[in-house]
Amino acid sequence: MENGDDKDAPQPSPAVNRWTVGLTCAAIVATGYLIAWLVHEPEPSEPTARAENSYVTPPVTFPVQIPGCDVVEPPRKGQSFGMVYSDTDRYDNPSYPWFSGPKAVAMTQALQDALPGDIEIAFDSLRDSLVFQPILGDPTQNKGLGGWTRANATLLRGDRAGALSVTVRKATKPIPPCVAGELDERRHLPDGTIVDTDDTWSETNGVRTLSRDATAYLPDGSVAYANATDQAADGSGRTRAVPLAIDELVALVTDPELRISAPVPPGTPSPPERCLRFSKSGAVIDQAQARRWDEVLAQIPLDGVTLDRPLGALLPGELGGGVCQAVRVTTPGLQSRLTVVISTDQPLPQGPDTSSYDGATRRLPDGAVVESMERRSSPSRTVTVTRRSGVQIQVSSTDASDEPLPFAVLEEIALNPGLEVSR
Structure with a gap:
Protein backbone atom coordinates (compact mmCIF):
# COMPACT_ATOMS: atom_id res chain seq x y z
CA MET A 1 0.00 0.00 0.00
CA ARG A 259 17.11 -1.11 -6.88
CA ILE A 260 16.09 1.04 -9.82
CA SER A 261 19.77 1.53 -10.71
CA ALA A 262 20.58 -2.21 -10.78
CA PRO A 263 21.72 -3.15 -14.31
CA VAL A 264 19.69 -5.65 -16.31
CA PRO A 265 21.80 -8.70 -17.27
CA PRO A 266 22.39 -8.98 -21.03
CA GLY A 267 19.97 -11.31 -22.75
CA THR A 268 17.21 -10.93 -20.13
CA PRO A 269 13.93 -11.71 -21.92
CA SER A 270 10.68 -9.80 -21.80
CA PRO A 271 8.05 -10.91 -19.28
CA PRO A 272 5.71 -13.79 -20.12
CA GLU A 273 2.49 -12.90 -21.85
CA ARG A 274 -0.51 -12.60 -19.54
CA CYS A 275 -3.60 -14.65 -20.24
CA LEU A 276 -6.10 -11.86 -20.03
CA ARG A 277 -9.34 -12.49 -18.20
CA PHE A 278 -11.45 -15.36 -19.47
CA SER A 279 -14.70 -16.63 -18.01
CA LYS A 280 -14.63 -20.38 -18.56
CA SER A 281 -16.43 -21.89 -15.60
CA GLY A 282 -15.56 -25.33 -14.33
CA ALA A 283 -13.67 -27.16 -11.65
CA VAL A 284 -10.47 -25.65 -10.30
CA ILE A 285 -7.47 -27.33 -11.91
CA ASP A 286 -4.69 -28.12 -9.45
CA GLN A 287 -0.99 -27.65 -9.99
CA ALA A 288 -0.26 -31.37 -10.40
CA GLN A 289 -2.68 -31.70 -13.34
CA ALA A 290 -1.37 -28.52 -14.92
CA ARG A 291 2.20 -29.83 -14.71
CA ARG A 292 1.19 -33.07 -16.47
CA TRP A 293 -0.31 -31.02 -19.28
CA ASP A 294 2.85 -28.87 -19.33
CA GLU A 295 4.89 -31.98 -20.15
CA VAL A 296 2.55 -32.78 -23.04
CA LEU A 297 2.60 -29.24 -24.45
CA ALA A 298 6.40 -29.07 -24.27
CA GLN A 299 6.67 -32.16 -26.50
CA ILE A 300 4.26 -31.10 -29.27
CA PRO A 301 6.24 -30.54 -32.49
CA LEU A 302 5.36 -27.25 -34.16
CA ASP A 303 7.33 -27.56 -37.38
CA GLY A 304 8.29 -24.21 -38.87
CA VAL A 305 6.91 -22.23 -35.94
CA THR A 306 9.22 -20.37 -33.56
CA LEU A 307 8.07 -19.06 -30.18
CA ASP A 308 9.57 -16.54 -27.77
CA ARG A 309 9.40 -19.21 -25.04
CA PRO A 310 8.36 -22.87 -25.02
CA LEU A 311 4.85 -24.06 -24.40
CA GLY A 312 4.41 -25.84 -21.09
CA ALA A 313 3.90 -23.20 -18.38
CA LEU A 314 0.18 -23.28 -17.65
CA LEU A 315 -1.13 -21.07 -14.85
CA PRO A 316 -4.64 -20.42 -13.53
CA GLY A 317 -6.60 -17.80 -15.42
CA GLU A 318 -7.58 -14.57 -13.74
CA LEU A 319 -11.25 -15.60 -13.86
CA GLY A 320 -12.84 -19.01 -14.08
CA GLY A 321 -11.46 -22.42 -13.22
CA GLY A 322 -9.21 -23.08 -16.20
CA VAL A 323 -5.49 -22.80 -16.83
CA CYS A 324 -3.76 -21.02 -19.67
CA GLN A 325 -0.52 -19.88 -21.28
CA ALA A 326 0.19 -17.19 -23.87
CA VAL A 327 3.37 -16.86 -25.95
CA ARG A 328 4.53 -14.78 -28.89
CA VAL A 329 4.98 -16.38 -32.31
CA THR A 330 8.13 -14.92 -33.88
CA THR A 331 8.04 -16.75 -37.23
CA PRO A 332 8.38 -14.19 -40.06
CA GLY A 333 4.98 -13.54 -41.60
CA LEU A 334 3.18 -15.29 -38.77
CA GLN A 335 4.00 -13.00 -35.84
CA SER A 336 1.08 -13.27 -33.46
CA ARG A 337 -0.04 -14.17 -29.97
CA LEU A 338 -0.61 -17.87 -29.33
CA THR A 339 -2.87 -18.72 -26.38
CA VAL A 340 -3.75 -22.14 -24.95
CA VAL A 341 -6.68 -22.35 -22.50
CA ILE A 342 -7.70 -25.66 -20.89
CA SER A 343 -10.91 -26.00 -18.87
CA THR A 344 -12.84 -28.92 -17.42
CA ASP A 345 -16.51 -29.73 -16.84
CA GLN A 346 -17.48 -28.17 -20.17
CA PRO A 347 -20.68 -29.23 -21.98
CA LEU A 348 -20.28 -31.12 -25.21
CA PRO A 349 -21.66 -29.05 -28.12
CA GLN A 350 -24.73 -30.60 -29.72
CA GLY A 351 -25.96 -30.48 -33.26
CA PRO A 352 -24.72 -31.60 -36.68
CA ASP A 353 -21.48 -30.76 -38.42
CA THR A 354 -21.55 -27.29 -39.98
CA SER A 355 -19.37 -25.15 -42.20
CA SER A 356 -19.58 -21.45 -42.99
CA TYR A 357 -17.53 -18.52 -44.22
CA ASP A 358 -15.92 -17.89 -40.83
CA GLY A 359 -15.98 -21.27 -39.10
CA ALA A 360 -16.81 -24.95 -38.98
CA THR A 361 -17.91 -27.62 -36.51
CA ARG A 362 -17.22 -31.34 -36.83
CA ARG A 363 -17.62 -34.38 -34.59
CA LEU A 364 -14.80 -36.93 -34.40
CA PRO A 365 -15.30 -40.72 -34.18
CA ASP A 366 -14.48 -40.68 -30.43
CA GLY A 367 -17.24 -38.14 -29.79
CA ALA A 368 -15.01 -35.06 -29.42
CA VAL A 369 -16.24 -31.88 -31.09
CA VAL A 370 -13.87 -29.59 -33.02
CA GLU A 371 -14.93 -25.98 -33.61
CA SER A 372 -12.91 -23.67 -35.86
CA MET A 373 -13.43 -19.92 -36.13
CA GLU A 374 -11.72 -17.23 -38.19
CA ARG A 375 -12.05 -13.46 -38.03
CA ARG A 376 -10.73 -11.58 -41.02
CA SER A 377 -11.42 -8.02 -39.80
CA SER A 378 -8.84 -8.43 -37.02
CA PRO A 379 -6.90 -11.47 -38.26
CA SER A 380 -7.31 -14.32 -35.79
CA ARG A 381 -8.02 -18.04 -35.77
CA THR A 382 -9.29 -20.25 -32.95
CA VAL A 383 -9.70 -24.00 -32.61
CA THR A 384 -11.74 -25.35 -29.69
CA VAL A 385 -11.81 -29.08 -28.92
CA THR A 386 -14.36 -30.34 -26.40
CA ARG A 387 -14.01 -33.96 -25.31
CA ARG A 388 -16.64 -36.26 -23.89
CA SER A 389 -14.82 -36.10 -20.55
CA GLY A 390 -15.63 -32.38 -20.34
CA VAL A 391 -12.06 -31.27 -21.02
CA GLN A 392 -11.99 -28.33 -23.42
CA ILE A 393 -8.83 -27.06 -25.14
CA GLN A 394 -9.02 -23.70 -26.87
CA VAL A 395 -6.03 -22.61 -28.96
CA SER A 396 -6.01 -19.13 -30.52
CA SER A 397 -3.72 -17.13 -32.77
CA THR A 398 -4.49 -13.42 -32.38
CA ASP A 399 -2.86 -10.00 -32.74
CA ALA A 400 -1.39 -11.14 -36.04
CA SER A 401 0.84 -8.69 -37.87
CA ASP A 402 0.11 -10.46 -41.16
CA GLU A 403 -1.34 -13.98 -41.05
CA PRO A 404 -2.43 -15.87 -37.93
CA LEU A 405 -1.17 -19.40 -37.52
CA PRO A 406 -2.79 -22.00 -39.81
CA PHE A 407 -5.64 -24.09 -38.44
CA ALA A 408 -3.47 -27.18 -38.88
CA VAL A 409 -0.98 -25.86 -36.31
CA LEU A 410 -3.72 -24.94 -33.85
CA GLU A 411 -5.27 -28.40 -34.19
CA GLU A 412 -1.87 -30.02 -33.67
CA ILE A 413 -2.00 -28.61 -30.17
CA ALA A 414 -5.72 -28.85 -29.37
CA LEU A 415 -6.15 -32.45 -30.56
CA ASN A 416 -3.16 -33.89 -28.72
CA PRO A 417 -4.50 -36.95 -26.84
CA GLY A 418 -2.31 -36.20 -23.82
CA LEU A 419 -4.41 -33.14 -22.97
CA GLU A 420 -6.93 -35.16 -20.98
CA VAL A 421 -7.68 -35.32 -17.28
CA SER A 422 -5.45 -37.90 -15.59
CA ARG A 423 -7.38 -40.73 -13.98
Whole structure:
Protein backbone atom coordinates (compact mmCIF):
# COMPACT_ATOMS: atom_id res chain seq x y z
CA MET A 1 0.00 0.00 0.00
CA GLU A 2 1.44 3.35 -1.01
CA ASN A 3 1.10 6.45 1.14
CA GLY A 4 -0.62 9.44 -0.38
CA ASP A 5 -0.61 13.08 0.64
CA ASP A 6 -1.05 13.65 4.39
CA LYS A 7 -3.39 16.04 6.10
CA ASP A 8 -2.36 18.40 8.88
CA ALA A 9 -1.30 16.63 12.08
CA PRO A 10 -3.18 17.27 15.32
CA GLN A 11 -1.82 18.54 18.58
CA PRO A 12 -0.22 15.85 20.81
CA SER A 13 -2.66 13.76 22.83
CA PRO A 14 -2.27 10.83 25.25
CA ALA A 15 -3.69 8.33 22.79
CA VAL A 16 -5.48 8.02 19.49
CA ASN A 17 -8.36 5.57 19.60
CA ARG A 18 -9.64 3.22 16.91
CA TRP A 19 -10.08 4.54 13.40
CA THR A 20 -12.84 3.92 10.93
CA VAL A 21 -12.49 3.83 7.22
CA GLY A 22 -14.60 4.65 4.20
CA LEU A 23 -13.87 2.81 0.97
CA THR A 24 -14.55 4.07 -2.50
CA CYS A 25 -13.72 2.15 -5.65
CA ALA A 26 -13.78 3.42 -9.18
CA ALA A 27 -13.04 1.45 -12.30
CA ILE A 28 -11.66 3.50 -15.16
CA VAL A 29 -12.24 1.12 -18.01
CA ALA A 30 -10.47 3.08 -20.72
CA THR A 31 -7.12 2.80 -18.98
CA GLY A 32 -7.63 -0.47 -17.18
CA TYR A 33 -7.25 0.94 -13.67
CA LEU A 34 -8.97 -0.12 -10.49
CA ILE A 35 -8.32 2.54 -7.87
CA ALA A 36 -9.29 2.38 -4.20
CA TRP A 37 -8.92 5.07 -1.57
CA LEU A 38 -8.93 4.50 2.17
CA VAL A 39 -9.47 7.57 4.33
CA HIS A 40 -8.93 7.35 8.10
CA GLU A 41 -10.48 9.63 10.71
CA PRO A 42 -10.20 9.34 14.50
CA GLU A 43 -13.23 8.04 16.35
CA PRO A 44 -14.73 10.00 19.26
CA SER A 45 -13.09 9.20 22.58
CA GLU A 46 -16.33 7.73 23.96
CA PRO A 47 -17.02 4.09 23.03
CA THR A 48 -19.43 3.72 20.14
CA ALA A 49 -21.03 0.77 18.41
CA ARG A 50 -18.95 -0.69 15.62
CA ALA A 51 -20.11 0.83 12.36
CA GLU A 52 -20.91 -1.27 9.34
CA ASN A 53 -17.84 -1.55 7.09
CA SER A 54 -15.64 -0.50 10.00
CA TYR A 55 -11.87 -0.57 9.98
CA VAL A 56 -10.02 -0.67 13.29
CA THR A 57 -6.31 -0.35 14.09
CA PRO A 58 -4.43 -0.48 17.41
CA PRO A 59 -4.52 2.55 19.73
CA VAL A 60 -1.52 4.85 19.32
CA THR A 61 0.23 6.22 22.40
CA PHE A 62 1.94 9.62 22.21
CA PRO A 63 4.47 10.84 23.24
CA VAL A 64 6.47 7.70 22.47
CA GLN A 65 10.07 6.77 21.70
CA ILE A 66 10.79 4.76 18.54
CA PRO A 67 14.19 3.05 18.14
CA GLY A 68 16.27 4.79 15.49
CA CYS A 69 14.22 8.01 15.58
CA ASP A 70 15.65 11.18 17.12
CA VAL A 71 12.26 12.88 16.86
CA VAL A 72 8.82 11.28 16.77
CA GLU A 73 5.94 13.32 15.40
CA PRO A 74 2.37 12.96 16.71
CA PRO A 75 -0.15 10.70 14.99
CA ARG A 76 -1.67 12.10 11.86
CA LYS A 77 -5.20 13.45 12.01
CA GLY A 78 -6.09 11.88 8.69
CA GLN A 79 -4.27 9.89 6.09
CA SER A 80 -5.17 8.59 2.67
CA PHE A 81 -3.85 5.60 0.83
CA GLY A 82 -4.15 4.68 -2.82
CA MET A 83 -3.95 1.33 -4.58
CA VAL A 84 -3.75 0.86 -8.32
CA TYR A 85 -4.23 -2.47 -10.11
CA SER A 86 -3.50 -3.04 -13.76
CA ASP A 87 -5.36 -4.83 -16.52
CA THR A 88 -2.59 -4.20 -19.01
CA ASP A 89 0.56 -6.11 -19.89
CA ARG A 90 2.38 -3.15 -21.46
CA TYR A 91 5.70 -2.37 -19.80
CA ASP A 92 6.73 0.46 -22.14
CA ASN A 93 5.60 3.45 -20.06
CA PRO A 94 7.77 6.39 -21.23
CA SER A 95 7.12 8.24 -17.97
CA TYR A 96 9.38 5.76 -16.14
CA PRO A 97 12.50 5.20 -18.27
CA TRP A 98 14.24 3.23 -15.51
CA PHE A 99 11.69 0.42 -15.91
CA SER A 100 11.09 -2.01 -18.77
CA GLY A 101 9.96 -5.55 -19.46
CA PRO A 102 13.46 -7.05 -19.06
CA LYS A 103 13.96 -4.95 -15.91
CA ALA A 104 10.75 -6.45 -14.50
CA VAL A 105 12.03 -9.96 -15.27
CA ALA A 106 15.38 -9.26 -13.59
CA MET A 107 13.66 -7.82 -10.51
CA THR A 108 11.22 -10.75 -10.38
CA GLN A 109 14.04 -13.28 -10.47
CA ALA A 110 15.95 -11.40 -7.77
CA LEU A 111 12.89 -11.21 -5.51
CA GLN A 112 12.02 -14.87 -5.90
CA ASP A 113 15.65 -15.90 -5.32
CA ALA A 114 15.73 -13.80 -2.13
CA LEU A 115 12.84 -15.68 -0.52
CA PRO A 116 13.77 -18.12 2.25
CA GLY A 117 14.38 -21.62 0.93
CA ASP A 118 11.38 -23.20 2.67
CA ILE A 119 8.85 -20.90 0.99
CA GLU A 120 6.79 -21.84 -2.05
CA ILE A 121 4.82 -19.45 -4.26
CA ALA A 122 1.22 -20.64 -4.51
CA PHE A 123 -0.09 -21.82 -7.88
CA ASP A 124 -1.96 -18.78 -9.17
CA SER A 125 -2.35 -16.48 -12.16
CA LEU A 126 0.70 -14.71 -13.55
CA ARG A 127 -0.41 -11.44 -11.93
CA ASP A 128 -0.41 -13.15 -8.52
CA SER A 129 2.78 -15.20 -8.92
CA LEU A 130 5.21 -12.61 -7.50
CA VAL A 131 5.90 -11.13 -10.94
CA PHE A 132 6.50 -7.37 -11.16
CA GLN A 133 3.70 -5.72 -13.12
CA PRO A 134 3.71 -2.68 -15.45
CA ILE A 135 3.91 0.81 -13.98
CA LEU A 136 0.68 2.68 -14.57
CA GLY A 137 -0.11 6.31 -15.09
CA ASP A 138 1.53 9.56 -16.05
CA PRO A 139 3.12 11.33 -13.05
CA THR A 140 2.16 14.74 -14.47
CA GLN A 141 -1.54 13.78 -14.55
CA ASN A 142 -2.01 11.21 -11.79
CA LYS A 143 -0.02 12.55 -8.86
CA GLY A 144 0.03 10.10 -5.99
CA LEU A 145 -1.34 7.24 -8.12
CA GLY A 146 0.88 4.84 -10.00
CA GLY A 147 4.61 5.29 -10.21
CA TRP A 148 5.52 1.92 -8.79
CA THR A 149 5.76 -1.66 -9.98
CA ARG A 150 4.10 -4.28 -7.79
CA ALA A 151 4.54 -8.03 -7.27
CA ASN A 152 1.94 -10.04 -5.31
CA ALA A 153 1.61 -13.68 -4.28
CA THR A 154 0.29 -16.08 -1.70
CA LEU A 155 3.27 -17.74 0.00
CA LEU A 156 3.19 -21.27 1.42
CA ARG A 157 5.47 -22.15 4.32
CA GLY A 158 4.91 -25.63 5.69
CA ASP A 159 1.32 -25.88 6.87
CA ARG A 160 0.91 -22.07 6.82
CA ALA A 161 -0.07 -19.60 4.14
CA GLY A 162 -0.06 -15.82 3.90
CA ALA A 163 0.22 -12.98 1.40
CA LEU A 164 3.20 -10.93 0.24
CA SER A 165 3.15 -7.68 -1.73
CA VAL A 166 6.32 -5.88 -2.83
CA THR A 167 6.52 -2.51 -4.59
CA VAL A 168 9.50 -0.60 -5.98
CA ARG A 169 9.46 3.03 -7.06
CA LYS A 170 11.68 6.03 -7.55
CA ALA A 171 11.61 8.47 -4.63
CA THR A 172 9.91 11.79 -5.36
CA LYS A 173 9.98 13.20 -1.80
CA PRO A 174 12.49 13.30 1.07
CA ILE A 175 12.52 10.44 3.58
CA PRO A 176 9.44 10.98 5.77
CA PRO A 177 9.70 11.77 9.47
CA CYS A 178 9.03 9.19 12.16
CA VAL A 179 5.34 9.33 13.05
CA ALA A 180 3.77 7.61 16.04
CA GLY A 181 1.64 4.66 14.97
CA GLU A 182 3.29 4.28 11.56
CA LEU A 183 6.49 2.39 12.43
CA ASP A 184 8.02 0.38 15.25
CA GLU A 185 11.67 0.97 14.36
CA ARG A 186 13.90 2.93 11.98
CA ARG A 187 17.11 1.13 11.02
CA HIS A 188 20.18 2.98 9.73
CA LEU A 189 22.37 0.67 7.61
CA PRO A 190 26.10 1.23 6.90
CA ASP A 191 25.56 2.11 3.20
CA GLY A 192 23.13 4.93 4.08
CA THR A 193 19.97 2.89 3.58
CA ILE A 194 17.14 3.65 6.01
CA VAL A 195 14.57 0.92 6.70
CA ASP A 196 11.30 1.50 8.57
CA THR A 197 9.55 -1.58 9.98
CA ASP A 198 6.12 -2.16 11.48
CA ASP A 199 4.42 -5.20 13.02
CA THR A 200 0.72 -4.53 13.55
CA TRP A 201 -2.85 -5.62 12.93
CA SER A 202 -6.13 -4.25 11.66
CA GLU A 203 -9.75 -5.33 11.82
CA THR A 204 -12.28 -4.97 9.02
CA ASN A 205 -15.85 -5.62 10.13
CA GLY A 206 -14.47 -7.43 13.16
CA VAL A 207 -12.11 -9.73 11.23
CA ARG A 208 -8.50 -9.26 12.32
CA THR A 209 -5.56 -9.31 9.90
CA LEU A 210 -1.97 -9.51 11.08
CA SER A 211 0.51 -7.47 9.06
CA ARG A 212 4.25 -6.83 8.92
CA ASP A 213 6.02 -4.44 6.59
CA ALA A 214 9.41 -2.95 5.80
CA THR A 215 10.13 0.16 3.72
CA ALA A 216 13.68 0.79 2.49
CA TYR A 217 14.87 4.23 1.37
CA LEU A 218 17.95 3.35 -0.67
CA PRO A 219 20.96 5.52 -1.58
CA ASP A 220 20.21 5.49 -5.32
CA GLY A 221 16.75 6.98 -4.80
CA SER A 222 14.85 3.67 -4.83
CA VAL A 223 12.04 3.03 -2.37
CA ALA A 224 11.24 -0.65 -1.84
CA TYR A 225 8.25 -1.70 0.26
CA ALA A 226 7.26 -5.21 1.36
CA ASN A 227 4.08 -6.10 3.21
CA ALA A 228 3.25 -9.58 4.51
CA THR A 229 -0.11 -10.53 6.01
CA ASP A 230 -1.94 -13.63 7.17
CA GLN A 231 -4.51 -13.23 4.41
CA ALA A 232 -4.02 -16.10 1.95
CA ALA A 233 -5.87 -16.60 -1.32
CA ASP A 234 -4.49 -20.13 -1.71
CA GLY A 235 -7.64 -21.95 -0.58
CA SER A 236 -5.61 -25.03 0.35
CA GLY A 237 -6.82 -25.22 3.93
CA ARG A 238 -3.46 -24.21 5.36
CA THR A 239 -3.36 -22.25 8.60
CA ARG A 240 -3.38 -18.47 8.09
CA ALA A 241 -0.07 -16.94 9.19
CA VAL A 242 2.18 -14.03 8.29
CA PRO A 243 4.69 -15.91 6.09
CA LEU A 244 7.77 -13.73 6.71
CA ALA A 245 9.47 -12.30 9.79
CA ILE A 246 10.46 -8.64 9.98
CA ASP A 247 14.15 -9.41 9.37
CA GLU A 248 13.22 -11.46 6.29
CA LEU A 249 11.22 -8.53 4.93
CA VAL A 250 14.18 -6.24 5.55
CA ALA A 251 16.38 -8.63 3.56
CA LEU A 252 13.96 -8.45 0.63
CA VAL A 253 13.67 -4.67 0.43
CA THR A 254 17.44 -4.15 0.73
CA ASP A 255 18.34 -6.68 -1.99
CA PRO A 256 20.67 -4.76 -4.36
CA GLU A 257 19.01 -6.30 -7.45
CA LEU A 258 15.69 -4.62 -6.65
CA ARG A 259 17.11 -1.11 -6.88
CA ILE A 260 16.09 1.04 -9.82
CA SER A 261 19.77 1.53 -10.71
CA ALA A 262 20.58 -2.21 -10.78
CA PRO A 263 21.72 -3.15 -14.31
CA VAL A 264 19.69 -5.65 -16.31
CA PRO A 265 21.80 -8.70 -17.27
CA PRO A 266 22.39 -8.98 -21.03
CA GLY A 267 19.97 -11.31 -22.75
CA THR A 268 17.21 -10.93 -20.13
CA PRO A 269 13.93 -11.71 -21.92
CA SER A 270 10.68 -9.80 -21.80
CA PRO A 271 8.05 -10.91 -19.28
CA PRO A 272 5.71 -13.79 -20.12
CA GLU A 273 2.49 -12.90 -21.85
CA ARG A 274 -0.51 -12.60 -19.54
CA CYS A 275 -3.60 -14.65 -20.24
CA LEU A 276 -6.10 -11.86 -20.03
CA ARG A 277 -9.34 -12.49 -18.20
CA PHE A 278 -11.45 -15.36 -19.47
CA SER A 279 -14.70 -16.63 -18.01
CA LYS A 280 -14.63 -20.38 -18.56
CA SER A 281 -16.43 -21.89 -15.60
CA GLY A 282 -15.56 -25.33 -14.33
CA ALA A 283 -13.67 -27.16 -11.65
CA VAL A 284 -10.47 -25.65 -10.30
CA ILE A 285 -7.47 -27.33 -11.91
CA ASP A 286 -4.69 -28.12 -9.45
CA GLN A 287 -0.99 -27.65 -9.99
CA ALA A 288 -0.26 -31.37 -10.40
CA GLN A 289 -2.68 -31.70 -13.34
CA ALA A 290 -1.37 -28.52 -14.92
CA ARG A 291 2.20 -29.83 -14.71
CA ARG A 292 1.19 -33.07 -16.47
CA TRP A 293 -0.31 -31.02 -19.28
CA ASP A 294 2.85 -28.87 -19.33
CA GLU A 295 4.89 -31.98 -20.15
CA VAL A 296 2.55 -32.78 -23.04
CA LEU A 297 2.60 -29.24 -24.45
CA ALA A 298 6.40 -29.07 -24.27
CA GLN A 299 6.67 -32.16 -26.50
CA ILE A 300 4.26 -31.10 -29.27
CA PRO A 301 6.24 -30.54 -32.49
CA LEU A 302 5.36 -27.25 -34.16
CA ASP A 303 7.33 -27.56 -37.38
CA GLY A 304 8.29 -24.21 -38.87
CA VAL A 305 6.91 -22.23 -35.94
CA THR A 306 9.22 -20.37 -33.56
CA LEU A 307 8.07 -19.06 -30.18
CA ASP A 308 9.57 -16.54 -27.77
CA ARG A 309 9.40 -19.21 -25.04
CA PRO A 310 8.36 -22.87 -25.02
CA LEU A 311 4.85 -24.06 -24.40
CA GLY A 312 4.41 -25.84 -21.09
CA ALA A 313 3.90 -23.20 -18.38
CA LEU A 314 0.18 -23.28 -17.65
CA LEU A 315 -1.13 -21.07 -14.85
CA PRO A 316 -4.64 -20.42 -13.53
CA GLY A 317 -6.60 -17.80 -15.42
CA GLU A 318 -7.58 -14.57 -13.74
CA LEU A 319 -11.25 -15.60 -13.86
CA GLY A 320 -12.84 -19.01 -14.08
CA GLY A 321 -11.46 -22.42 -13.22
CA GLY A 322 -9.21 -23.08 -16.20
CA VAL A 323 -5.49 -22.80 -16.83
CA CYS A 324 -3.76 -21.02 -19.67
CA GLN A 325 -0.52 -19.88 -21.28
CA ALA A 326 0.19 -17.19 -23.87
CA VAL A 327 3.37 -16.86 -25.95
CA ARG A 328 4.53 -14.78 -28.89
CA VAL A 329 4.98 -16.38 -32.31
CA THR A 330 8.13 -14.92 -33.88
CA THR A 331 8.04 -16.75 -37.23
CA PRO A 332 8.38 -14.19 -40.06
CA GLY A 333 4.98 -13.54 -41.60
CA LEU A 334 3.18 -15.29 -38.77
CA GLN A 335 4.00 -13.00 -35.84
CA SER A 336 1.08 -13.27 -33.46
CA ARG A 337 -0.04 -14.17 -29.97
CA LEU A 338 -0.61 -17.87 -29.33
CA THR A 339 -2.87 -18.72 -26.38
CA VAL A 340 -3.75 -22.14 -24.95
CA VAL A 341 -6.68 -22.35 -22.50
CA ILE A 342 -7.70 -25.66 -20.89
CA SER A 343 -10.91 -26.00 -18.87
CA THR A 344 -12.84 -28.92 -17.42
CA ASP A 345 -16.51 -29.73 -16.84
CA GLN A 346 -17.48 -28.17 -20.17
CA PRO A 347 -20.68 -29.23 -21.98
CA LEU A 348 -20.28 -31.12 -25.21
CA PRO A 349 -21.66 -29.05 -28.12
CA GLN A 350 -24.73 -30.60 -29.72
CA GLY A 351 -25.96 -30.48 -33.26
CA PRO A 352 -24.72 -31.60 -36.68
CA ASP A 353 -21.48 -30.76 -38.42
CA THR A 354 -21.55 -27.29 -39.98
CA SER A 355 -19.37 -25.15 -42.20
CA SER A 356 -19.58 -21.45 -42.99
CA TYR A 357 -17.53 -18.52 -44.22
CA ASP A 358 -15.92 -17.89 -40.83
CA GLY A 359 -15.98 -21.27 -39.10
CA ALA A 360 -16.81 -24.95 -38.98
CA THR A 361 -17.91 -27.62 -36.51
CA ARG A 362 -17.22 -31.34 -36.83
CA ARG A 363 -17.62 -34.38 -34.59
CA LEU A 364 -14.80 -36.93 -34.40
CA PRO A 365 -15.30 -40.72 -34.18
CA ASP A 366 -14.48 -40.68 -30.43
CA GLY A 367 -17.24 -38.14 -29.79
CA ALA A 368 -15.01 -35.06 -29.42
CA VAL A 369 -16.24 -31.88 -31.09
CA VAL A 370 -13.87 -29.59 -33.02
CA GLU A 371 -14.93 -25.98 -33.61
CA SER A 372 -12.91 -23.67 -35.86
CA MET A 373 -13.43 -19.92 -36.13
CA GLU A 374 -11.72 -17.23 -38.19
CA ARG A 375 -12.05 -13.46 -38.03
CA ARG A 376 -10.73 -11.58 -41.02
CA SER A 377 -11.42 -8.02 -39.80
CA SER A 378 -8.84 -8.43 -37.02
CA PRO A 379 -6.90 -11.47 -38.26
CA SER A 380 -7.31 -14.32 -35.79
CA ARG A 381 -8.02 -18.04 -35.77
CA THR A 382 -9.29 -20.25 -32.95
CA VAL A 383 -9.70 -24.00 -32.61
CA THR A 384 -11.74 -25.35 -29.69
CA VAL A 385 -11.81 -29.08 -28.92
CA THR A 386 -14.36 -30.34 -26.40
CA ARG A 387 -14.01 -33.96 -25.31
CA ARG A 388 -16.64 -36.26 -23.89
CA SER A 389 -14.82 -36.10 -20.55
CA GLY A 390 -15.63 -32.38 -20.34
CA VAL A 391 -12.06 -31.27 -21.02
CA GLN A 392 -11.99 -28.33 -23.42
CA ILE A 393 -8.83 -27.06 -25.14
CA GLN A 394 -9.02 -23.70 -26.87
CA VAL A 395 -6.03 -22.61 -28.96
CA SER A 396 -6.01 -19.13 -30.52
CA SER A 397 -3.72 -17.13 -32.77
CA THR A 398 -4.49 -13.42 -32.38
CA ASP A 399 -2.86 -10.00 -32.74
CA ALA A 400 -1.39 -11.14 -36.04
CA SER A 401 0.84 -8.69 -37.87
CA ASP A 402 0.11 -10.46 -41.16
CA GLU A 403 -1.34 -13.98 -41.05
CA PRO A 404 -2.43 -15.87 -37.93
CA LEU A 405 -1.17 -19.40 -37.52
CA PRO A 406 -2.79 -22.00 -39.81
CA PHE A 407 -5.64 -24.09 -38.44
CA ALA A 408 -3.47 -27.18 -38.88
CA VAL A 409 -0.98 -25.86 -36.31
CA LEU A 410 -3.72 -24.94 -33.85
CA GLU A 411 -5.27 -28.40 -34.19
CA GLU A 412 -1.87 -30.02 -33.67
CA ILE A 413 -2.00 -28.61 -30.17
CA ALA A 414 -5.72 -28.85 -29.37
CA LEU A 415 -6.15 -32.45 -30.56
CA ASN A 416 -3.16 -33.89 -28.72
CA PRO A 417 -4.50 -36.95 -26.84
CA GLY A 418 -2.31 -36.20 -23.82
CA LEU A 419 -4.41 -33.14 -22.97
CA GLU A 420 -6.93 -35.16 -20.98
CA VAL A 421 -7.68 -35.32 -17.28
CA SER A 422 -5.45 -37.90 -15.59
CA ARG A 423 -7.38 -40.73 -13.98
